[in-house]
Amino acid sequence: MPEPDSNITTRMSWIIFLRPFRQWLFSGLCLLALSACGTVPNRPAEDGAPSNGNAQTGAANGEQDTSHDPLEGFNRAMYTFNDKFDRYLLKPVAKGYRAITPKPVSKSISNFFRNLHDPGIMLNNLLQGKPGQAASDLGRFLVNSTVGIAGLFDVATKMGLQKHNEDFGQTLAVWGVGDGPYLVLPFFGPSNMRDGPSLIVDWETYPPNHMEEHSTSDKLYVMEVIDKRAQLLDASDILEQAAGQDPYVFVREASRQSRRNQIYDGNPPQAAPPPGLFEDDTPAPPAPRPRNGATQSR
Numbered sequence: 001m002p003e004p005d006s007n008i009t010t011r012m013s014w015i016i017f018l019r020p021f022r023q024w025l026f027s028g029l030c031l032l033a034l035s036a037c038g039t040v041p042n043r044p045a046e047d048g049a050p051s052n053g054n055a056q057t058g059a060a061n062g063e064q065d066t067s068h069d070p071l072e073g074f075n076r077a078m079y080t081f082n083d084k085f086d087r088y089l090l091k092p093v094a095k096g097y098r099a100i101t102p103k104p105v106s107k108s109i110s111n112f113f114r115n116l117h118d119p120g121i122m123l124n125n126l127l128q129g130k131p132g133q134a135a136s137d138l139g140r141f142l143v144n145s146t147v148g149i150a151g152l153f154d155v156a157t158k159m160g161l162q163k164h165n166e167d168f169g170q171t172l173a174v175w176g177v178g179d180g181p182y183l184v185l186p187f188f189g190p191s192n193m194r195d196g197p198s199l200i201v202d203w204e205t206y207p208p209n210h211m212e213e214h215s216t217s218d219k220l221y222v223m224e225v226i227d228k229r230a231q232l233l234d235a236s237d238i239l240e241q242a243a244g245q246d247p248y249v250f251v252r253e254a255s256r257q258s259r260r261n262q263i264y265d266g267n268p269p270q271a272a273p274p275p276g277l278f279e280d281d282t283p284a285p286p287a288p289r290p291r292n293g294a295t296q297s298r
Contacts, residue, residue: 074184083247113223
């Protein structure tokens with residue numbers, strides 16, 4: 001399926017800021033996950049209560065809180081940090097980039113970075129048991145890297161080789177690993193206790209991460225982040241209009257739905273309807289049958 005880029009907080013390549021601290025970040029995420037699992041037990045339905053008024057409506061009626069956001073205080077702080085970073089630095093830079101970059105050039109730059117992600121996508125398709133999609137990813141990478149001049153031109157799509165979007169977090173989901181509590185990461189945005197640590201694996205499958213010239217790879221990271229943000233300028237404006245009074249909750253639920261859609265390749269299973277929702281009304285009892293020899297007409 002085509003790579004969905006509809007959310008401003010999609011997973012971006014912020015390795016330039018985190019390269020020296022990758023192992024610390026991974027260890028911190030693991031400790032955070034263990035802490036959350038150990039300190040937030042599954043509460044029975046009668047104990048469910050809304051958290052700061054942001055839980056599901058059913059929790060206010062005594063039902064279980066399904067927001068699954070035990071780290072809401074931390075998450076809101078990270079959301080505010082990311083929002084200010086984007087508002088005062090990244091978004092203005094992205095606007096300037098789009099203003100001075102001709103559309104054909106910006107499209108080629110986007111194609112170049114999309115091509116660099118295809119090897120990692122291929123590996124995750126293999127790990128998920130999708131050899132057909134993995135072969136398509138390999139074909140895309142070879143065609144676009146050669147005929148497409150280092151990926152600047154997306155020749156593979158015109159040849160019928162479809163673009164996919166897979167990462168190690170999705171692979172873990174296919175293997176049966178639950179998403180865990182909701183988690184907002186600095187710079188990366190919405191995530192969870194499964195997808196957060198999986199970013200380490202995604203970093204290692206990204207080709208620029210293995211370049212000997214770190215200065216070159218760092219420039220590529222910065223360029224990709226700016227290019228990605230420029231693509232999402234229109235989407236972010238729509239987000240600001242639709243978010244309502246509490247953008248944090250809106251982004252949380254939208255990111256969960258988007259992630260679920262990615263995991264199921266655009267075809268997530270539908271929840272079963274409530275019992276009795278589509279049942280017909282109780283049929284009226286049948287009329288008594290006439291006795292032998294009697295007629296129904298008077």
